[in-house]
Amino acid sequence: MDFKVKKSIAEINEKIKDGSVSVVTADEMAALVRELGAERAAREVDVVTTGTFGAMCSSGVFLNFGHADPPIKMRRVWLNGVEAYAGIAAVDAYLGATQPSERNPEYGGAHVIEELVAGEEIELRAVAHGTDCYPRKSIETEITLADLNQAVMVNPRNAYQRYNAATNSSDRTLYTYMGTLLPNYGNATFCGAGALSPLCNDPEYETIGVGTRILIGGAHGYIIGAGTQHEPVKGKGTLMVIGDLKEMKREFLRAAVFYKYGVTLYLGISVPIPILNEEIAKRTGVSDAEIVTEVIDYGVPRRDRPVVRMVTYAELKSGSIEIEGREVPTAPLSSFYMARRVAEELKRQIERGEFLLTEPVARLPTVGETKPMKQTRELPLVRDVMSREFKVVREDASLEDVAKAIVKGKFTHIPVVDAKNKLVGIVTAWDISLAVAFKYNTLDKIMTRRVVTAKPDEPVDIVVRKFEQFDISAMPVVDDEGHVLGMVTSDQISKLVGR
Amino acid sequence: MKLLLRFPSHLHERPYTAEIILETGAKINIDRAYVDAVHAEVVVDVPDDKARRVVELFKERGVEVRILKKLIVWDETRCVHCGACVSICPKGVFRFDADWRVTLDEGKCVQCGVCINACPMRALALFYGEGERVKQQE
Ligand code: SF4
Ligand code: SF4
Numbered sequence: 001m002d003f004k005v006k007k008s009i010a011e012i013n014e015k016i017k018d019g020s021v022s023v024v025t026a027d028e029m030a031a032l033v034r035e036l037g038a039e040r041a042a043r044e045v046d047v048v049t050t051g052t053f054g055a056m057c058s059s060g061v062f063l064n065f066g067h068a069d070p071p072i073k074m075r076r077v078w079l080n081g082v083e084a085y086a087g088i089a090a091v092d093a094y095l096g097a098t099q100p101s102e103r104n105p106e107y108g109g110a111h112v113i114e115e116l117v118a119g120e121e122i123e124l125r126a127v128a129h130g131t132d133c134y135p136r137k138s139i140e141t142e143i144t145l146a147d148l149n150q151a152v153m154v155n156p157r158n159a160y161q162r163y164n165a166a167t168n169s170s171d172r173t174l175y176t177y178m179g180t181l182l183p184n185y186g187n188a189t190f191c192g193a194g195a196l197s198p199l200c201n202d203p204e205y206e207t208i209g210v211g212t213r214i215l216i217g218g219a220h221g222y223i224i225g226a227g228t229q230h231e232p233v234k235g236k237g238t239l240m241v242i243g244d245l246k247e248m249k250r251e252f253l254r255a256a257v258f259y260k261y262g263v264t265l266y267l268g269i270s271v272p273i274p275i276l277n278e279e280i281a282k283r284t285g286v287s288d289a290e291i292v293t294e295v296i297d298y299g300v301p302r303r304d305r306p307v308v309r310m311v312t313y314a315e316l317k318s319g320s321i322e323i324e325g326r327e328v329p330t331a332p333l334s335s336f337y338m339a340r341r342v343a344e345e346l347k348r349q350i351e352r353g354e355f356l357l358t359e360p361v362a363r364l365p366t367v368g369e370t371k372p373m374k375q376t377r378e379l380p381l382v383r384d385v386m387s388r389e390f391k392v393v394r395e396d397a398s399l400e401d402v403a404k405a406i407v408k409g410k411f412t413h414i415p416v417v418d419a420k421n422k423l424v425g426i427v428t429a430w431d432i433s434l435a436v437a438f439k440y441n442t443l444d445k446i447m448t449r450r451v452v453t454a455k456p457d458e459p460v461d462i463v464v465r466k467f468e469q470f471d472i473s474a475m476p477v478v479d480d481e482g483h484v485l486g487m488v489t490s491d492q493i494s495k496l497v498g499r
Numbered sequence: 500m501k502l503l504l505r506f507p508s509h510l511h512e513r514p515y516t517a518e519i520i521l522e523t524g525a526k527i528n529i530d531r532a533y534v535d536a537v538h539a540e541v542v543v544d545v546p547d548d549k550a551r552r553v554v555e556l557f558k559e560r561g562v563e564v565r566i567l568k569k570l571i572v573w574d575e576t577r578c579v580h581c582g583a584c585v586s587i588c589p590k591g592v593f594r595f596d597a598d599w600r601v602t603l604d605e606g607k608c609v610q611c612g613v614c615i616n617a618c619p620m621r622a623l624a625l626f627y628g629e630g631e632r633v634k635q636q637e
Contacts, residue, residue, distance in 0.1 A: 053579070055619070106621075179583045180617040187586035254579055256619035266579060266619070331586035333619070335579045336599035 003277035005042040012046045012274050013356050023047045023350045025343040026196045026273075026284060033285025042281035046274065047350055047357065050198040051343030053268040054191050054334025055256060057177065058157035058228065060096040061113055061245050064149040065124065067091055068141075073134035074126040078102070079112045086126070090134055094154075097265035108263030110255035113153075116145040117217075117250050151245035153217065157227035159269050161199035161237040162293050165190035165316055165330070167308055167323060170299030171450075175260035179333050181298055185323050188295060188330045193339040194288045194313035198271035199237045201284045207273050208239075209360025215270040215346045219247030220355065223271070226364045233369055241269065252342060266335075268342035272350065274357050288313035295323065301462050303372060382463055383456035385496055386477045386486035392417050395424055397443055399435055402427055413474040415484045416447050422482040426451045426475075453478045454488050464493055500550040501530065501570060501606075505563040506539040516543070519556045525549035530609035542567065542610055569626045570608035577622035584614040584623065 015021040022045050024032065029048045032041045063084070073090040076083065081101040084093035099109040112122060121142045130137045145151055166178035167188040174181040179189045194200065202208045212223040221243025230238045252268035275281050293316075295308045311321055317336075320327045349355040391409040393402050395416050405414050406429050416425040425447035435446050452470050454463050454477045467473065467490045474489040506515075520527050528544040545553050557564050571592065580601045585593045590607045593614070614623050 054581070175616075179619070180587050180613065182587060189583070189586065254620065257621060258619055259616035264619070266581070329586040331582040331584075333581055333583050335581045337580040340599070 003279065004039055005275075005278050005281070007046065007274070007276050009274050009276070009357050009359050015046055016350055016353055016356055019351075019353060021046050021350060023049060023347045025340065025347055026050045026201050026286075027340070027343075029201075029281075029284045030195055030287045033281060034287075038282035038285060039278040041285065042275050042278040045281065047347075048201060048273045048275060048284040049270055049343045049346040049350070050193075050196055050201050050273065051268065051270045051339040051341070051346070052159055052193040052197045052334065053252070053338035053342055054193070054266060054332075055177070055258075055264045056155060056158045056267045056269075057098050057264045059153065059155040059265045059267060060094055060109060061116075062088075062150065062152045062154055063093050063095060064151075065091045065093070065143065066147075066149050068136060068139055070136045071134045072126060072128045072136035072139050073131060074139075075128045077124065077126040079122050079124055080107070080115070081123075082107070082109050082112050084109075098263055100262055105262065106257050108255070110263050110265035113245070113265060114250060114253060114255040116151065117245060117248050117253055119144060119146075145246060148246075153221070153241075153243045153245050153248070154224075155227075155241050155267075157229055157238045158241050158267065159198050159227075159239045159271070160192055161197065161203070161235055162291060162313075163190070163192050163236070164293055165295045165311060166298050167295055167328065168299045169297045169308075174298055175258065176298055177258055177261050177264070178298065179258065185326065185328050188316075188321060188323070188328050189333050190293070190313075190316045190330065191332060191334045192293075192313075193334055193336060194291055194317065195286050196336070196339050196343060198269065198273075199239070200286055200291055202273055202280070203235065203237075203283065203286075205232070205237065205364040205366060206280060206283075207276065207360070208271055209364055210362040211358055211360045212271060213355070213358040214241065214243075214272070215268075215342065215349070215355075216241055216243035216248070217245070217267055217269075218249035218252035218345070219243045219245075222358075223360075223364075229370045230365065230368065231370045232364070232366045236370075237364065239269075239271075239364075252338075252345075268338055270342045270346040272346060272355075272357055288317055295321070301465070379459040379461060380496060381456065382454045382458045382460060382477055382488055383486075385460060385492050386454075386456070386488045387411075387492070388486045390415070390476075390484070390487040392421075392484055393427070393443070394419070395443060395447075399432060399441060399443065399446075402443065403432055406432070411474060411487055411489070413476075413487065413489075415451075415476040415487075416443065417484065421484075423451060423453065423476055423478055423484055425449045451476065455479075456485055460488075460493055460496065463488055464490075467493075500545050500547050501567040502543050502545060502550075502554065502557075503565040503567050504541045504543060504557060505565075506541070507561065507563075508538055513560075515557065515560050515562065516541070519553055522556065523549050523552050525553050527553065531611065567626070569605060570610055571603065571605055571614070572624045572626045573603055573605075574622045574624075577620045579620055581619065583617050583619055587613050587617050589613070 074086045077086045077093050081103045084095035086093045095109045097110040101107040127138045168181035225240045227238030227240045254266040291313045297306045391405040392415045412429040427447040431446040476484045477486040531542040533540045
């Protein structure tokens with residue numbers, strides 16, 4: 001293509017060195033392109049800095065502890081009770097951010113990483129087999145970041161180009177990696193920095209590639225490739241990145257806990273985009289209104305969760321969106337405030353001549369999709385284990401009828417149906433005892449109306465989770481219309497699992 | 500003004516709150532109530548002009564009264580302004596300012612506790628009067 005504006009990375013670096021470089025953040029660039037047009041913006045701006053600050057679960061650090069005397073070849077190693085992977089030679093380990101502590105599920109790898117950066121002392125414990133060259137079998141010591149030979153952050157998947165938003169159609173609160181999702185579409189959450197996010201500003205990966213120097217956790221680092229699950233065809237690219245933990249600042253790296261989900265790391269990443277021509281300038285002019293993502297219903301516990309609607313980041317950032325005719329409050333999980341600070345930090349470093357741009361040595365793939373896991377053993381479905389012999393009672397049945405149904409059938413739980421045979425409640429042997437004890441004499445006084453049910457095509461694992469969540473031992477299996485097809489009990493399932 | 504009332508167990512059965520509403524004509528709103536076998540705690544919202552009288556009357560009846568000046572504690576040094584608290588608070592206590600920084604309107608809080616666990620930085624806690632930080636809800 002013939003461009004009107006042509007610059008090279010080397011020319012921009014010369015400007016950085018002599019202090020004449022012009023740098024703006026990605027949100028400032030969006031306004032400039034709108035105002036001046038892409039060509040003039042490309043003449044005026046040399047570098048656009050992007051930024052993101054949010055949960056980056058797929059992160060961790062390689063640590064080298066140095067050799068002990070007598071030496072040890074660590075087989076397993078724990079840092080403040082959090083296990084790190086030690087299957088890489090004698091005194092190297094990889095500590096993953098989401099690895100939970102064996103003592104406290106609200107403490108994990110991310111906390112150890114944050115404490116290392118803060119200069120705190122960490123307890124190290126390791127065990128080994130003992131060999132002729134590495135005789136030692138165990139060690140306990142205290143270390144700080146300064147004591148380590150290397151502490152290198154290598155993150156397999158960071159900085160998602162865009163991610164789906166989350167909501168919850170079910171009737172109970174869900175605690176997920178997308179935060180707390182209130183029942184009945186009570187809220188919607190989303191992550192990513194929208195128009196400020198690195199890959200949204202270079203969706204064709206023209207300048208962002210292998211070897212691009214970046215700011216990660218406040219330190220200089222590099223992109224070392226496409227991240228895992230990189231899915232360019234769906235606009236869901238990811239980055240694999242590296243950075244020196246010893247140079248990082250706590251301000252840009254924080255341990256976090258998602259309630260009943262686990263530990264993760266919030267990390268700030270800023271990627272510079274050299275404005276080499278007006279096409280690149282145009283793409284960095286992207287606004288939140290142009291970035292579209294799906295709102296997904298986490299109320300459905302399957303991999304292929306339903307898409308409730310499509311939405312732009314501008315709508316998500318407005319504070320509410322409409323779902324099925326109602327106004328649903330929205331809020332992010334990543335920090336726009338911090339994303340901007342990260343982008344501004346890089347802008348400042350470039351202006352001061354402290355950060356030079358690099359020429360990528362290879363491009364990120366622009367094709368490729370993410371496949372689901374290959375499952376060679378079929379999960380049994382509810383229909384494979386449920387009992388088809390069961391008794392139901394009508395809602396106008398007497399308590400004697402219920403008692404008889406319990407005695408004659410093999411279940412202590414009896415579904416209650418209406419005249420059209422649809423499930424309206426459930427009654428148990430325990431409810432009958434209550435009725436006798438308190439002299440209730442009608443079914444509607446004792447039956448439970450909010451019945452937890454299973455669908456015939458659900459995998460049994462989901463039913464097991466429901467048994468645990470609601471602390472129950474049996475549930476009716478119903479079709480989409482609410483007709484009872486069978487019963488499934490925790491006993492049936494434990495027999496199956498115990499197989 | 501918000502008050503935290505602690506009823507000793509032997510006072511459970513008496514309709515004190517109703518009596519005091521009738522006696523003072525104060526429009527008392529119950530924000531939150533926690534009752535079990537041994538104690539009862541209620542957070543009420545009382546119009547400022549009637550607050551002194553209402554406090555006196557509860558105290559006369561043997562109810563422990565604390566004035567809740569601060570309902571929710573926010574550790575700003577831990578907060579990263581992510582917004583995980585914003586959409587889940589039923590009272591709209593949290594808002595973003597123009598710079599996408601979270602700000603709190605503490606007076607609106609009813610101490611429902613939802614935000615405590617929703618905050619990934621563990622920057623929020625319920626507050627029950629001076630020097631006492633309530634344990635996190637389960
Ligand atoms: S959820 Fe916590 S860290 Fe996030 S904005 Fe609210 S108080 Fe701050
Ligand atoms: S305790 Fe409830 S009302 Fe108070 S700030 Fe938190 S979520 Fe809002």
